[in-house]
Amino acid sequence: MRDLHLSLNQTQRVRLQAALDQLESYAASTAAASASVTVADTIPVNHEDNILKGHGTSDLDGQVVATLCGVVERVNKLVYVRALRSRYKPEVGDIIVGRVIEIAPKRWRLEINFSQDAVLMLSSMNLPDGIQRRRTAVDELNMRSIFVENDVICAEVRGFQHDGSLQLQARSQKYGKLEKGQLLTVPPYLVKRRKQHFHHLDQYNVDLIVGCNGFVWVGEHVETSEKESTLLSDKPSGKQEINSSVPLETRRHICRIANAVRLLSVIGLTLTVELVTETVEASLRSNTEINEMLGSEFYVQTVEREAQRRASKVRKRS
Template identity: 65%
Template sequence: MRQLRDLQIPLYQTQKIRLWRALQQLQELACKVTSSASVTIADTIPVNHEDGVLKGHGTSELDGEVVATLCGIVERVNKLVYVRALRARYKPEVGDVIVGRVTEVAPKRWRLEINFSQDAVLMLSSMNLPDGIQRQRTAVDELTMPSIFEENDVVCAEVHGFQHDGSLHLQARSQKYGKLERGQLLMVPPYLVKRRKQHFLSLVNRHKWYFHYLEKISIDLILGCNGFIWVGEHVEARDNMVEDQETKPEQQNSKLSGISMRLEEQERTYTPLETRQSICRIANAVRVLSSLGLGLNVEVIMETVELSISLNLDINEMLGAEFCVQTAEREVERRSLLSKKKG
């Protein structure tokens, strides 16, 4: 199978057999659920020629049979049959939550790498300023742009739309968007991240393994539709108007308030060791699932983390061959149980 050939982890012969068997079972289960099949180049696509099938992208006719001309998933829309490529670049849609890296600070805009055919544009007018006041942007705001985002900063934003010149424009008009710090940026194939209602996930006491392992740890997980995934320390998004009212000091306590604010800033710049270990463990779970070509969602990621904890594995041991095979076998069990419940 393609996932087995692309896997960069060295495997013993028995591990190869176990992994091949698990991936084969996963493909069979997927075909039962979606009635779609994965194909490689020159594979025959079964069709009903009596219906006047239309050959779409990724297909061709050879000796009276419809064959695939690229690797991907067979899709059918009425009489049209085509192959959706798995290794293609990200195709943006309006409203997509994406994570990107700043490549340039240009006049009145930032350019971001988002795994698209060209860099996306985030206009200064399309984001909230640090003061939170809704107003027209001035020349002073443009001069302070590098203090908001600078090159190589990781930023979360939303796809706003395409312009006439073909450029992709982003927006960050909510408190949940903006600069991401104290975490890891992971890059996976975009097809592994399905579009969902919720792409911002705060892992705060929502999984049972927190109660015996990470009782006081909170992590933010952002699944970007473009295949960029952020795992970092949890940050509370607050309304600026509420924050201004709460922190507005009285005249006689202004000095004391300033000192306490400086102390809070020092505390916020430090990420505890336990939190960093949790970030690395979750990030390694994403890496393992991505190497196996498995779809990414919070349930699968956290079950992989819990599996590593139940096996008493160190964080670095999660990237070993045996845990990779065990993850695939665990996914087979999970999907088999789901199919039995639905049946």
């Protein structure tokens, strides 16, 4: 229950404990099926030859033992342990959300919830005129017309530079500056790599971008053509005029979805667009106010609902 200071009454405590016990039983059965290990557990390899010991494993008296808690994974001859909770480890192609912290020569430096800052080179960014050409000294002088400090940006991991820093790229119109929304931070292990990290919640007119690095963006939906017209603007980014204010109903939806993400993060559930949408709809059905979504009663209801969902899933399998 980190980040939430809940005052539960006796009834809520009993309900919460019952739901947590049910969730733990399902988690234990799933972990057993996935060959989970703790530190110093022996990993059976059936005396195979040429076994490659990967991350989270070590050789002790001729046996492969685990050096961290997690799930045993095998890829051909490679045996490694995948930690259940870990820091963000970038991979090429990851969709990330970051914040600009510095404008350096020919590059922007971003905070992306990683041990090092990421770098977005001017050459890896679409120019405002949309023409593919070599970057000139004039382009470098006009970098502030694209991004300035504290701007929130969506980009893709391109690779690692020779000095170990992370290099990004934003060569598509779906990437770029994010405005009119909220930036949330969740533990990166709650975000699984999927085919789609951009979600348009049409019924709420809201965009949800779940970054692999644990940064989540919830903001007003922006069409690609509108984003392109913003990039083509000649006005500096820090002085752009807001063409239209966000409607009140949309702002309420943004706050409600953001609170759903916060609540699921505190509970420790893997963030999926289906689970976020289900939590938002549950708050609307129960007439729960936006500020009450982080309260005791809705917290207990969410845990109970997750326990019921997993129970129904187990019944369907059986």
